[in-house]
Amino acid sequence: MAENKKQSSDSNTPQNKKGNKSPGGKYQYSFYWIIIATLLAFWLFSSQEGGLFGGPPTIDYSTFREQIQAGNVQKVTVRGEQIDGELKQKTALKASEDDTTRYNQFSTYLPSFGDEKLMDMLEANNVEVQTLPESDYNWWTILIWGLPLIFLIIIGIQFFRQMRMQGQNMFKIGQSKAKLQDAEKVNTTFEDVAGLEGAKTELQEIVGFLKNPNQFDSLGGEIPKGLLMVGPPGTGKTLLARAVAGEARVPFFTITGSDFMEMFVGVGAKRVRDMFNKAKEKAPSIIFIDEIDSIGRKRGAGLGGGHDEREQTLNQLLAELDGFEPNEGVVVMAATNRPDILDKALLRPGRFDRQITVHLPTQEHREEILEIHAKNKKLSDDIDLGEIARSTPGFSGADLQNLLNEAALIAARYKRKAVEQQDIDQARDKVMMGLKREGIRLSDHEKKLLAYHEAGHAIVAAALPDTDPIHKVTVIPRGKAMGVTMQLPEKEKLLYEKKYMLDRMAVMMGGRAAENLIFDTATSGAENDLKQITKLARKMVLDWGMSDKFNNIAFGGQREQVFLGEQMGSQQEYSDSTAREIDQEVHQILKTAYDRALEAINEHRDVLDKLADELVEKEEVSGKVVMQWMNGDLGPFEDEEGDNKGDAEGEETGGGVESEDEKKNGKGAAPGRSGSGEEE
Ligand SMILES: Nc1ncnc2c1ncn2[C@@H]1O[C@H](COP(=O)(O)OP(=O)(O)OP(=O)(O)O)[C@@H](O)[C@H]1O
Ligand SMILES: [Zn+2]
DSSP states (O other): OOOSOOOOOOTTSOGGGOOOOOTHHHHHHHHHHHHHHHHHHHHHHHHHHTTTTOOOOBOOHHHHHHHHHTTOEEEEEEETTEEEEEEEEEEOSOOSSSOOOOEEEEEEEOOTTOOTTHHHHHHHTTOEEEEEOTTOOOHHHHHHHHHHHHHHHHHHHHHHHHHHHHHHHHHHHTSOOOEEEOGGGOOOOGGGSOSOHHHHHHHHHHHHHHHOHHHHHHHTOOOOSEEEEEOSTTSSHHHHHHHHHHHHTOOEEEEEGGGGOOSSTTHHHHHHHHHHHHHHHTOSEEEEEESTHHHHBOTTOSOSSSHHHHHHHHHHHHHHHHHSOGGGSEEEEEEESOGGGBOGGGGSTTSSOEEEEOOOOOHHHHHHHHHHHHTTSOBOTTOOHHHHHHTOTTOOHHHHHHHHHHHHHHHHHTTOSSBOHHHHHHHHHHHHHOSBOTTOOOOHHHHHHHHHHHHHHHHHHHHSSSSOOEEEEEOOOBTTBSOEEEEOOSSOOSSOOHHHHHHHHHHHHHHHHHIIIIISOOOGGGHHHHHHHHHHHHHHHHTSOOSSSSTTOOOOSOOSOOTTSTTTTOOOOSOHHHHHHHHHHHHHHHHHHHHHHHHHHHHTHHHHHHHHHHHHHHSEEEHHHHHHHHTTOOSOOOOTTSOSSOSSSOOOTTOOOOOSSGGGOTTSSOSSBOOOOOOO
């Protein structure tokens, strides 16, 4: 039945387990060093020609002689073969080309064959001569040459270090990201898990084994290596695994399937190996793999693009599972909400051969879960957790936890001393329907259309006998829906009767029927209604044997197709002519639902108009008001609690809600969601 799965919308999934930092910072750092090195090199280079820092130019020996003979040289310093000189007048020494810079200092070198006449010439021209030993470089030269060199060397070392660090990171990628929690750190126990008695009983055996692996060994009993926990998101799978570790006081390794995946091929496989090695070292221990479907999907199903890497990882996981003895003391627990897409190889004996199903909590268990999470919250005395449990059909444990958190935040915003029922109501609307969408402006006409659409749902729900009571009707856009008619089942249903399904479909048609009746038009707002009702009608015919023609047969079969997977092309278990008849039956059911809806709103046209007007004006009307009008009392409604429009203030307590979009449809043909509302 559970076809609509709430696709993991929970904020509890540890998204940020990926701990890799962006490499940006490091590269920026290198970039900075490159600039400095370039500048230094430039300085070093330019200082030879004196360009940047004005050092003397090196000139030809012949130019030097010319200058002496012209009587322009004041003084020379001879150091080995190098001659530095000073001119009497600034002169353009490189008379060549376009370099017309004038200098009063220069350097030159003695030719290798020497110049015997140089000394005479210098004397003849009255040049002061100073000779220095060859090795005596002055400090300035050392500074000019040495400093940049030293800097360059330092930079080189820096670079080298960075490279090495990066190299180490590369190496680290292959290591498991599994987080290790030591035995004493896990203090979750089965007491923290409400309900799920069956699962707990089964896991008790694992706890016993982990506490004392040797005892099992001596008896020759084999403990399963792998346990697969299957269930919708937020139902406590992770919590259970943690509780097993806590009960047995063993180390707990946790990793999410997607953590194995990295951009480098082969890394995933290495991570798997690494994690198993670590776990074996610490045995007895538990490995918990969340979202195993992300690596465990059927091999060969899916479009190219890197699934080789995934397959490698999966193969490695299979190899590891096979590679250790059952009694080695490592228990692998995995969680998924899509067991149908897992590779069959994972489920073979000796691997994940035990499945533990984790269900959405029943009303009773919802109350227990609320009790657990209410422990650390300050709730006002008048809060009845049982009542909250009743009004939250389809909520998972995570949703309930979230509900209490939100309520506490809301209470804090109003600076209350304790969480009050109105905070809970507001939080529930938020959790169920998403945030109010601000900034949407409907035209007057659109608002009227929407109001009639919702009123249509509500009137049909109020008029027909086998429907859930209306909680409230609203045209405030929230989450995906533009408007919602919320119903609350009096008691959670485990079985749905045919008459209930038929009335429910009429309620769903109510929106469209009202559009047609009042405006002689149809809006896209009915899209979701129509999708759901069609799905329901098909289920009635195919699975529940609830149509007139096929009243006691389930055609079932695998209608869900796996994209490009093995089941492509769906096996149809009936002939084409039967398929045609099935379609006719579905159409018939839809038509009947529409006709009944139209009849109901025609009959209560006065209430429809009044409700629509009220919705245009106040945007939200409570179910009580609608019922009073339906009972013939069209006078002004006296609400004891004073109002029914804002959510910030008191709504009547105990309204359980079911939102319109598929979000909460945890139970397939869920309880009384009589929605309407528009998809974007
Ligand atoms: N049966 C329960 N009893 C008490 N708390 C629960 C229960 N189920 C869920 N919760 C609460 O919801 C939170 C989320 O549950 P958990 O992470 O175990 O769900 P999950 O099934 O592993 O979900 P997912 O598939 O998204 O990983 C838990 O930390 C716990 O506080
Ligand atoms: Zn609708």
